Amino acid sequence: MKKTLYSLMLSEDVIREIDMLAHRLGTNRSNLVNTILAEHVQLRTPEQRVSEIFAAIEELMSDSRELICQLTPNAPSMELRSCLEYKYRPTVRYEVELFVGGANESGFIGRLSVIFRTQSVGLIEALQSFFGSFKQIEDEYLSSVARRYLFEDVKLTRSIAYPVMNPYCKSKTDQSRLELDAQELAEVISEYVRLFDRLMKGYICGGMTKNELADEYRSELLKTEILI
Numbered sequence: 582m583k584k585t586l587y588s589l590m591l592s593e594d595v596i597r598e599i600d601m602l603a604h605r606l607g608t609n610r611s612n613l614v615n616t617i618l619a620e621h622v623q624l625r626t627p628e629q630r631v632s633e634i635f636a637a638i639e640e641l642m643s644d645s646r647e648l649i650c651q652l653t654p655n656a657p658s659m660e661l662r663s664c665l666e667y668k669y670r671p672t673v674r675y676e677v678e679l680f681v682g683g684a685n686e687s688g689f690i691g692r693l694s695v696i697f698r699t700q701s702v703g704l705i706e707a708l709q710s711f712f713g714s715f716k717q718i719e720d721e722y723l724s725s726v727a728r729r730y731l732f733e734d735v736k737l738t739r740s741i742a743y744p745v746m747n748p749y750c751k752s753k754t755d756q757s758r759l760e761l762d763a764q765e766l767a768e769v770i771s772e773y774v775r776l777f778d779r780l781m782k783g784y785i786c787g788g789m790t791k792n793e794l795a796d797e798y799r800s801e802l803l804k805t806e807i808l809i
Contacts, residue, residue, distance in 0.1 A: 584615075608655040627681045628655065630763055634679060635659040637767030647778060648675070657681055663778050666786045671699050673781075675774050679741070688727050689740040690809075693774070695781075697735040705735055707785045712737045714791050715780065718798050722749070726808050744769060747808045759807060769807050776801055 596610070603613040612628060619626045632655065639650040642661065651660040658678040664670045679691035697708060709732070716730050726745060731738040744759040744766065761769070780797060783789040789797070 606655055607653060612655065627683065628657075631657060631679045631681055633763035634767045634770070635677075637764050638677070638771050641767060641771045645775070647782075648774065661774060663782075665704075665782060667704060668701065671697060671701075671704065673697055673778075675778070677741075677770060677774070684743050687729070687740070688743050689729070690743055691741040693739050693741055693770075693777075695737040695739075695777070699735060704785075708735050711781055711784045711794075714784070714794055715777070715798075718795050721795075722799060722802055723808060741770070741809050744807050744809050747802070747805050749802050750804070750806050761807070765807075769809055772805070773809060 599610055599613055603610050606613065608616075616626060616628065619629070635652055635656075638659065638661075639652050642648050642650050648661045648663050651662065653659070657680075658676055661675040661677070663673045663675070665673060674694075674696040676694040676696065677691065678694070680689070684690050695712075697704070699705065712732060719728060725748060726742050727740070728742060729740040744761050746759065776798075780789070780794060783797070784794050
């Protein structure tokens with residue numbers, strides 16, 4: 582939804598209350614006024630859609646013992662935390678960011694960042710090995726899905742592609758882009774984060790080999806209808 586700069590004559594008292602409310606909600610004056618006006622004319626904003634997706638992810642993860650959500654209202658990203666059964670139980674942070682304006686010029690709707698804070702040489706090497714192996718597996722099985730990866734020591738950032746049907750799923754053959762509602766997209770993102778977290782823990786802490794990692798990924802892929 583394109584935004585344009587407009588000049589409005591508003592009461593100082595109104596602006597004072599708007600600014601106070603915006604501060605409490607963790608947003609700014611322009612976004613709050615835009616949201617209020619959109620609600621008044623029954624128009625759904627891109628920011629509201631992103632908030633609905635994150636709220637749905639939080640609800641879907643509410644029963645998880647492995648992943649804990651941290652949701653900041655009106656933010657373009659949300660965080661999920663998990664722990665490795667490794668020395669000192671290091672925390673891994675999954676940051677899910679969705680582009681408010683929809684897909685960018687590369688066809689990505691957001692990105693997933695996997696972030697560690699550790700100085701353990703052994704863990705760093707294990708993480709880098711897993712990240713590299715995971716990318717190789719996706720390169721093999723997701724060649725039809727546009728992806729981009731960025732490796733930074735103990736951080737992996739992977740693009741979230743516009744949803745498409747999975748050609749490997751027996752019940753689906755159409756690979757056209759999909760227009761998912763907030764709940765559907767939340768389910769796809771949640772399942773992907775769950776899969777990544779489970780495979781990473783199996784590889785780093787559970788003795789899973791690269792071949793077993795590939796087999797497990799392929800097994801889950803065959804049951805997945807929508808790819809990102």
